[in-house]
Amino acid sequence: xxSSNSSPAVTIDTINPKVKTCEYAVRxxxxxxxxxxxxxxxxxxxxxPFDEIIYCNIGNPQSLGQQPITFFxxxxxxxxxxxxxxxxxxxxxxxLFSTDSIERAWxxxxxxxxxxxxxxxxxxxxxxxRDTIAAGIEARDGFPADPNxxxxxxxxxxxxxxNDDFTYKIRERWNPLSHSSVPFILCxxxxxxxxxxxxxxxxxxxxxxxxxxxxxxxxxxxxxxQVLAEENQRDIVNFCKQxxxxxxxxxxxxxxxxxxxxxxxxxxxxxxxxxxRRNLTLSRKVSRSMGYGEEDISLVSFQSVSKGYHGECxxxxxxxxxxxxxxxxxxxxxxxxxxxxCSNISGQILASLVMSPPKxxxxxxxxxxxxxxxxxxxxxRRAKTLEDALNSLEGITCNKAEGAxxxxxxxxxxxxxxxxxEAAKCAPDAFYxxxxxxxxxxxxxxGSGFGQVPGxxxxxxxxxxxxxxxxxxxxxxTDFHKRFxxxxxx
Amino acid sequence: xxSSNSSPAVTIDTINPKVKTCEYAVRxxxxxxxxxxxxxxxxxxxxxPFDEIIYCNIGNPQSLGQQPITFFxxxxxxxxxxxxxxxxxxxxxxxLFSTDSIERAWxxxxxxxxxxxxxxxxxxxxxxxRDTIAAGIEARDGFPADPNxxxxxxxxxxxxxxNDDFTYKIRERWNPLSHSSVPFILCxxxxxxxxxxxxxxxxxxxxxxxxxxxxxxxxxxxxxxQVLAEENQRDIVNFCKQxxxxxxxxxxxxxxxxxxxxxxxxxxxxxxxxxxRRNLTLSRKVSRSMGYGEEDISLVSFQSVSKGYHGECxxxxxxxxxxxxxxxxxxxxxxxxxxxxCSNISGQILASLVMSPPKxxxxxxxxxxxxxxxxxxxxxRRAKTLEDALNSLEGITCNKAEGAxxxxxxxxxxxxxxxxxEAAKCAPDAFYxxxxxxxxxxxxxxGSGFGQVPGxxxxxxxxxxxxxxxxxxxxxxTDFHKRFxxxxxx
Numbered sequence: 014x015x016s017s018n019s020s021p022a023v024t025i026d027t028i029n030p031k032v033k034t035c036e037y038a039v040r041x042x043x044x045x046x047x048x049x050x051x052x053x054x055x056x057x058x059x060x061x062p063f064d065e066i067i068y069c070n071i072g073n074p075q076s077l078g079q080q081p082i083t084f085f086x087x088x089x090x091x092x093x094x095x096x097x098x099x100x101x102x103x104x105x106x107x108x109l110f111s112t113d114s115i116e117r118a119w120x121x122x123x124x125x126x127x128x129x130x131x132x133x134x135x136x137x138x139x140x141x142x143r144d145t146i147a148a149g150i151e152a153r154d155g156f157p158a159d160p161n162x163x164x165x166x167x168x169x170x171x172x173x174x175x176n177d178d179f180t181y182k183i184r185e186r187w188n189p190l191s192h193s194s195v196p197f198i199l200c201x202x203x204x205x206x207x208x209x210x211x212x213x214x215x216x217x218x219x220x221x222x223x224x225x226x227x228x229x230x231x232x233x234x235x236x237x238x239q240v241l242a243e244e245n246q247r248d249i250v251n252f253c254k255q256x257x258x259x260x261x262x263x264x265x266x267x268x269x270x271x272x273x274x275x276x277x278x279x280x281x282x283x284x285x286x287x288x289x290r291r292n293l294t295l296s297r298k299v300s301r302s303m304g305y306g307e308e309d310i311s312l313v314s315f316q317s318v319s320k321g322y323h324g325e326c327x328x329x330x331x332x333x334x335x336x337x338x339x340x341x342x343x344x345x346x347x348x349x350x351x352x353x354x355c356s357n358i359s360g361q362i363l364a365s366l367v368m369s370p371p372k373x374x375x376x377x378x379x380x381x382x383x384x385x386x387x388x389x390x391x392x393x394r395r396a397k398t399l400e401d402a403l404n405s406l407e408g409i410t411c412n413k414a415e416g417a418x419x420x421x422x423x424x425x426x427x428x429x430x431x432x433x434x435e436a437a438k439c440a441p442d443a444f445y446x447x448x449x450x451x452x453x454x455x456x457x458x459x460g461s462g463f464g465q466v467p468g469x470x471x472x473x474x475x476x477x478x479x480x481x482x483x484x485x486x487x488x489x490x491t492d493f494h495k496r497f498x499x500x501x502x503x
Numbered sequence: 504x505x506s507s508n509s510s511p512a513v514t515i516d517t518i519n520p521k522v523k524t525c526e527y528a529v530r531x532x533x534x535x536x537x538x539x540x541x542x543x544x545x546x547x548x549x550x551x552p553f554d555e556i557i558y559c560n561i562g563n564p565q566s567l568g569q570q571p572i573t574f575f576x577x578x579x580x581x582x583x584x585x586x587x588x589x590x591x592x593x594x595x596x597x598x599l600f601s602t603d604s605i606e607r608a609w610x611x612x613x614x615x616x617x618x619x620x621x622x623x624x625x626x627x628x629x630x631x632x633r634d635t636i637a638a639g640i641e642a643r644d645g646f647p648a649d650p651n652x653x654x655x656x657x658x659x660x661x662x663x664x665x666n667d668d669f670t671y672k673i674r675e676r677w678n679p680l681s682h683s684s685v686p687f688i689l690c691x692x693x694x695x696x697x698x699x700x701x702x703x704x705x706x707x708x709x710x711x712x713x714x715x716x717x718x719x720x721x722x723x724x725x726x727x728x729q730v731l732a733e734e735n736q737r738d739i740v741n742f743c744k745q746x747x748x749x750x751x752x753x754x755x756x757x758x759x760x761x762x763x764x765x766x767x768x769x770x771x772x773x774x775x776x777x778x779x780r781r782n783l784t785l786s787r788k789v790s791r792s793m794g795y796g797e798e799d800i801s802l803v804s805f806q807s808v809s810k811g812y813h814g815e816c817x818x819x820x821x822x823x824x825x826x827x828x829x830x831x832x833x834x835x836x837x838x839x840x841x842x843x844x845c846s847n848i849s850g851q852i853l854a855s856l857v858m859s860p861p862k863x864x865x866x867x868x869x870x871x872x873x874x875x876x877x878x879x880x881x882x883x884r885r886a887k888t889l890e891d892a893l894n895s896l897e898g899i900t901c902n903k904a905e906g907a908x909x910x911x912x913x914x915x916x917x918x919x920x921x922x923x924x925e926a927a928k929c930a931p932d933a934f935y936x937x938x939x940x941x942x943x944x945x946x947x948x949x950g951s952g953f954g955q956v957p958g959x960x961x962x963x964x965x966x967x968x969x970x971x972x973x974x975x976x977x978x979x980x981t982d983f984h985k986r987f988x989x990x991x992x993x
Contacts, residue, residue, distance in 0.1 A: 131571045328620050
């Protein structure tokens with residue numbers, strides 16, 4: 014810590030207060046504790062009543078054993094072979110990869126100016142890749158997309174934060190770092206309630222002199238995992254249009270992100286479980302199909318390669334499509350993208366691949382479909398098993414996971430547990446989650462980290478551990494919960 | 504543009520004023536014009552008096568034909584082969600790569616939890632890679648480094664901007680987006696002058712009620728290309744210690760970034776040109792060698808894989824080493840890193856590689872050295888040719904490029920040219936650069952985009968075009984300048 018003739022350079026009292034009050038529960042206190050327990054387990058096996066930490070706190074499928082989609086990796090590998098001493102031209106290399114992945118690698122290399130994969134690209138990303146993505150959006154929605162509207166990004170998180178500068182901070186008021194000016198409450202898919210809730214929050218903000226400039230929609234819901242009905246999405250679009258709000262549509266958790274179909278969990282009987290392919294309609298398409306164009310609504314649509322069946326989190330790839338802003342504002346957005354130079358090229362390439370996967374007739378098509386559908390059907394089975402297990406526990410009700418990779422069970426905690434949490438100076442659901450971690454090694458995120466209806470308690474749990482781990486998770490969770498309730502039952 | 508019952512969601516008048524006033528000349532107006540000219544040349548060859556655009560505006564060597572260092576690419580490729588259907592185990596694959604690159608790939612794969620290259624990592628980056636980097640820093644400086652102080656980042660730019668939240672914005676005053684509260688002036692390597700200049704700026708800021716919290720040092724200088732003498736660095740460290748300022752040390756442009764040596768241009772005679780290997784001392788080492796530890800100075804050191812001899816700009820890899828902050832501030836820094844989840848894994852791996860290149864005895868060692876030295880000696884020749892050419896022109900004086908990849912010639916513009924610029928409503932150096940681009944296709948950055956001593960005019964020009972292009976650049980630049988002076992000479 015710095016001390017000198019004058020006062021220290023930075024102290025917790027002089028730091029930007031918005032930084033201090035920001036909470037990021039997904040990698041917050043519980044995860045820091047989990048990392049500590051993991052180190053203890055490594056240093057001293059047997060030091061805890063579990064032998065491994067199971068991270069259900071974050072949508073990070075490959076960290077839990079999900080295998081990458083082969084085609085995407087083969088193209089990446091072929092492309093690297095093409096850029097290094099012409100390895101790709103050798104017959105032994107060609108034997109290793111599918112024909113269509115090699116072809117795709119050459120196509121992409123042609124799109125990169127000078128074939129220089131190690132160079133900064135255009136600030137918005139490589140033009141040829143944006144062309145591919147725009148074509149993919151058009152094929153998905155049935156409405157044209159302009160490659161000049163697309164900004165390739167290092168995943169969706171930095172993109173969402175970059176919008177702080179343009180929208181949230183326009184009046185330097187509604188800053189997501191603080192979560193203070195306009196509170197948000199998780200809305201389930203129940204149209205009349207959330208619509209009035211939205212309007213009430215806007216009115217409350219206006220009454221306090223806060224100028225609200227944007228509305229964020231996360232669909233499928235995070236942490237709720239639910240999918241907005243198209244009717245509700247139309248309401249939201251109209252609400253934004255009427256109130257002059259920018260619509261920031263975070264639709265990255267889409268099970269089939271970047272594609273126009275979604276696998277929806279569909280229950281037939283208590284015993285049987287099926288899933289169905291259903292359209293998941295994105296805000297962009299909803300808005301366009303209502304006849305609204307650039308003049309009617311300012312819409313930023315975020316996508317990421319981290320979510321969806323492929324779950325390529327480590328690549329940090331994604332894009333935002335920016336429509337309905339005046340040219341002077343677009344220039345400002347371009348300028349701010351330029352300040353960070355460009356997103357990583359490998360992530361840019363993957364973003365173009367997930368928007369243009371193998372087609373019928375391509376050599377990789379069948380294996381690609383098999384891998385994708387294998388992941389999706391496994392996710393559906395895992396979601397159902399966990400959901401049923403949670404619903405069987407005293408005081409827990411768990412919504413159906415319709416999309417995304419999250420469950421968000423509500424836990425009715427006894428008064429005695431709430432008092433114990435107060436004594437421990439933490440939120441009751443954080444208290445529950447910490448106890449769960451210490452007893453079982455299972456890491457989940459307290460609902461209080463997301464905002465929830467006051468007086469209710471939840472936690473967010475991903476469905477991502479591999480299937481062979483699920484029975485142990487169910488059994489540990491069930492044992493823990495019974496013991497917890499026995500200890501605190503009123 | 505959105506119109507609705509209420510006013511548009513975002514207009515240029517309601518946007519965050521700091522965004523509006525931010526200037527980023529490196530990809531600013533001149534570059535946008537260059538892109539337009541390039542499109543016109545493609546659409547209609549012969550439509551301009553040059554046949555290609557030569558980008559000397561940005562340090563992006565691979566976009567201009569520089570080849571990547573084979574070892575770094577081979578490790579990356581081997582690693583990918585290792586993660587995909589065990590391709591790396593096949594003998595035909597092993598025949599393609601050097602033994603040490605394959606070994607390194609396996610080592611790195613072992614460092615990645617579960618070998619999952621497609622997963623989000625720890626918010627600071629993969630621990631094993633941070634261990635390698637810390638060892639590399641220690642080997643470089645002779646002072647221990649802690650892997651827990653290292654935050655891997657998507658290049659240096661996002662890292663520098665993330666520090667807005669911690670230091671610049673602590674009082675929400677000295678925000679680099681605005682450049683308004685405390686102006687900065689480019690300081691050449693002339694100790695008495697810049698030291699008094701620094702102190703004067705600090706006093707001026709205090710007089711205005713501005714609390715200055717940090718000092719940024721860019722060494723080698725950008726745009727000036729000069730290297731600070733160690734004596735000057737010690738002055739800076741003492742200045743920060745005395746005044747309680749955080750020292751933000753951007754030392755990415757180091758010719759041999761991530762290593763402890765630098766190739767310094769060293770002129771023997773007017774005709775002969777040599778370069779020498781000389782230690783480039785980083786602020787961190789200077790501070791530690793003065794006996795200052797964590798308690799004495801808060802220091803953030805930035806590095807990037809984009810600069811240095813390798814110039815891997817497209818990877819977006821880098822790190823910041825954060826020392827001398829209290830644990831509560833470190834927690835805040837960790838939290839803000841977590842909000843963006845992690846930097847891209849491929850960039851993380853490359854950052855570890857450049858901190859641990861092949862060693863004596865490794866199969867790749869000789870070819871690695873030959874590639875590195877080939878790039879460096881070519882850069883030295885190019886810098887010298889361009890510097891001499893610039894110095895031969897009427898009214899132009901060009902400093903010696905001691906490090907980095909930039910020249911920053913001063914242009915004494917005739918009054919008539921300054922008047923013409925005023926009439927065209929732009930800065931005189933921007934006027935010159937635009938005319939240069941329109942006449943020759945050469946893209947440089949006006950000095951007014953960086954800040955310069957009032958009343959002087961410069962431009963920044965990289966030395967990165969490949970050697971076979973240099974004669975044409977010199978000839979076009981010379982012709983243009985003569986004609987420009989003939990037109991405007993007083």
